[in-house]
Amino acid sequence: MTYDPARGKRIREAISRGKFRKVHALAAELNVSVAAVSRWQNGGHTSLESACALARLLDVSLDWLLLGRGTIDGHRNSAISATELLWVMALRGRSAAARSNLIGLLESIPPEQALR
Structure with a gap:
């Protein structure tokens, strides 16, 4: 360098x-x-x-x-847990339509802080 x-x-x-x-x-x-x-x-x-x-x-x-x-x-701040990595890999193995539906579902769930 x-x-x-x-x-x-x-x-x-x-x-x-x-x-x-x-x-x-x-x-x-x-x-x-x-x-x-x-x-x-x-x-x-x-x-x-x-x-x-x-x-x-x-x-x-x-x-x-x-x-x-x-x-x-x-x-x-950017570490991903083993469980999160498994979910990401599982999501990648789905069709585009399934990915879109799953992402839409996840986005509809309020963040944990909003539930308090």
Whole structure:
């Protein structure tokens, strides 16, 4: 990835929010040099592998970290449960008419908050 000062700023923010107070500890955990972490913080080259490891370790959204899209913790809000995934897969296996009917039924059910 090319030089990107905005990405460097996001990396600094993610590190400051994380459990690592020392760059040395973060670098050791990622098995990279302190100079590499410093380069990332200044917007320098970051491999995709390192960016993924950094996002995972700091528990931040990779999309946000690399591209500035979404929020720092956007990855937490988009998780789908195993049950939801099964329902999505079952829906995909139905005809277009059946999908339309099922979606219409789901949309007619008020949200849980509206029931209170």
